[in-house]
Amino acid sequence: MGFSAGAGTDAPTVAPIVSIRKTFRRFWPYTRGLRRLLVLGVAAAILATACEIAAIRLFGLITDEVLSTHDLTAFWAPALAWLGLALVAAVASFVSAYGAAVGGERFLLRLRDSVFDHLQTLTPDFFENRRLGDLMARLTDDIEAIEELVASGLIRLITAVISAVLFSAAAFWIRWDLALVTFAMIPAFLLVSKAFASRFRRAAARERFSNGVMNSTVEEALSNQSVVQAYNRQAAEAGRLHEAGRGWLTANLWQARLSALYGPAVQVIETVCMLVIIGFGAWEIAAGRLTLGGLLAFAAYLAYLYPAVQGLGEIALTVSEAGAGSDRIMEVLRARPAVTDRPGARTPSAPVRGHIEFLDVGFTYPRRSRPTLSGLSFSALPGELIVCTGPSGAGKSTVAKLLLRFYDPTEGRILLDGTDLRDLPSDVLRNRVTLLQQENLVFSGTVRDNIAYGRPESSQAEIVEAAVTAGAHDFIRGLPQGYNTPIGQRGRLLSGGQRQRIAIARAILRDTPVLVLDEPMTGLDEPTAARIMEPLRRLMSGRTTILITHDLRLVPDAAEKVVLEAARDSGRIRLRLSRQHGTSVPSP
Structure with missing residues (x-):
């Protein structure tokens, strides 16, 4: 497992070493089609290397046959050949x-899309237990580190190996004994790279963690600017960012x-190697066993060879940096959705009526020991309004x-029109249920985009009709561009009431047989709540509605109430259910 940047996490846990084999086995399939x-890329790099080898040989020839002999007539043919090789190498x-x-x-695009798609299958508790900035860092920096190994890094690796072999062969062709002397220094490059690799891995893991913390700090502070300014906490937030930035600075340094x-x-x-070459070569020239052009060509081959060998060493560093990112991405991909479709889950052929039944349902959240719900049973007939109320923490x-x-559910069953929800494909189920949350x-994007979010294929007439029903049409017409007015990130350019009416219009346009309203009037005064209830009543009309609320001021008298009462018995929670008609509901 890699480190988990969850709430309250203050220090990174260095990711374990992820071998090249394991990384390639996990991520190589993403190169299909590429x-x-x-x-x-590899073939072109090999061609460029071959041209460089031939050009260096021509350089040695010009040195011996033109520069040493002062014979200018011997210059033009190798010069033109050299120019042709340079053009081919450039292309x-x-x-x-x-x-x-x-x-x-x-x-990168394919892997990021795949990881993001997987993230969207995970349940809300996965995101609640992790920093948003850290997840963003995984979708950017960590995926880039994997790409540098699996895709472009693979090209560099193959190219470096082939270049090292070709330049070594060319050097051997000139003087095999001199080549053996200089090749004895190659292990020094690999030893240095190996010594630095583990340190680079730890540094990369720390930088990934620090970057995630900093991103989370920025995202949280900017998202809550109104609270920050209202409480005069600008300096405190600046201090938090400064501390996160210092951690990132330390990791980068x-x-x-x-x-x-x-x-x-x-x-x-490299300097030691070149000095050995020059010293040994000068001795060979003095003895008449090597020409000046041969020595210069040999030195040039080694000047190209050593960077190739160094590139092989840097692959180890790339593996080290990719190791941290690879483990963090694998950690995300190992996370399993809390719900999956059963084999054979299918869409019922019967028309949707919206009959909801909870049959002795119990539920305990992951990583919690106490149940949130126990023995919950009720039914909501098609078109019926059920009010689910009770104290905070009762499981509404x-x-x-x-x-x-x-x-x-960990116990019992939930049925829709007589079918267990687990026997329905998730997308089919959610196309039949609309959720209107407390937070709108x-x-x-535009007003139109938001209203049509659940049904993007809707016509303009359908969008306007939904807005009229939700009581939003009048204020939308007053916006600068009407339905095409951008509303800013999270709707910051609209008031809370306007956002709420757009959310209601979105729910109306979706037009599903089952509606769930989760605390739609929380924080509203009675006149505002009364105004909001008007479009909500129109939304609830003809739909099976479960209204989750602790505020019973404006609940219709005919609504049936399901009261969840949490009572403590020897430190454990016991849940009781009562049902009754009318607005008089016993205090939990």
Whole structure:
């Protein structure tokens, strides 16, 4: 498991080492359809390397036959060949770099989409127990780290291996004994890379954690700016961000320190190698066993060889950085949805009536020992209004979550028109139930986009009709662009009442046979609640409605009440159910 940046998490747990084999086995399938691009990138890189080898050989030839002999007539043929090789190498390098970029970016898009799709199948408690900023970091930085290994990193690895082999062969062809002397230094590159790899892995894990904390701090503070300013907590929030930023700064400086040390260490090894080459080569030239052009070509081959070998060492660093990201993404993908469709779940052929039945339902939230609901039984006939009331913590909102199959009951059954909800595909069930929550959640976009969110194919006439029914049409007409007016992130450009009416219009337009209203009047004074109840009554008309509320001021007298009462008995919660008609409900 990787570290979990949940609420209250203050320090990272370094992700375990994830081997190349495990990472590739998990994420290589995402390259399906992109592998031709990766092969093209490798092939073009090999062609560019071959051109460079031939160009270096021509450089040695020009040195020996033109510069040493002062014979200018021997210059033109190799010079033109060199120019042709340079042009071919330039085109090949472009194809390699662009092919790798296209393949890598498409891999990123595909993997991010897949992880996000999986996240959307997970139940609300998964998100409640994790920092939003950390999840954002996983969808960005961690996925990029995986791409640098599996897609573009694979191209770099293959290219580095082939380049090292080709430049080594060219150096051997010039002087095998001199090549053996210099190749003895290659293990030094690999040892340095190995020594830095584990440190880079720990630094990468710490940077990922710190980045997630900082993103969460920014998102939380900006989302709650009205509260921050109302309570004069700007300085406190700035301090929180500063502390999170300092943690991120420390992690980045640790990475920078390692990078700053790694480069000079490799450079010292390269310098030693070049000095050995020059010294040994000068001795060979003095003895007449090597020409100046041969020595320069040999040195040039090694000048290309060592970066290729260094690139192989850097792959280890890439693996180390990808290890933390790979484990964090795997942790998300290992998380299982709390509910899944049963094999054979199908859509009933009978028309939807909206008959809801809770039969001896009990439920305990994950990672909790006490039940939230126990022995709950009631029914709501088609078109009937059921009011579910009781004190906070009695499980009122849990009724809505179970009805929408965010969770399945741990005991008992819930039926819709006689069919167990677990025998219905989740999407079919949720197309038959509309949830109107206490917090009127809207999205950035236009008024029209938000009303049509549940039925994006709706016509303009249908959208307007829903808005009229919800009592929203008049204020929408007064907006600068009417139904095409952008409302800002989370609807910040609208008042709370306006957002509520848009949410009601959205529910009206969806037009499902079952309606769940979760505390729709919380925080409203009586006149405002009365105004909101008018469109709500129109919304409830003809639908099976479960109204979850602790505020019974405006509940219709004919409504049937389901009262959840939480009583403590020896430290354990016992839930009792009572039903009655009328507005007189015993105090829980």
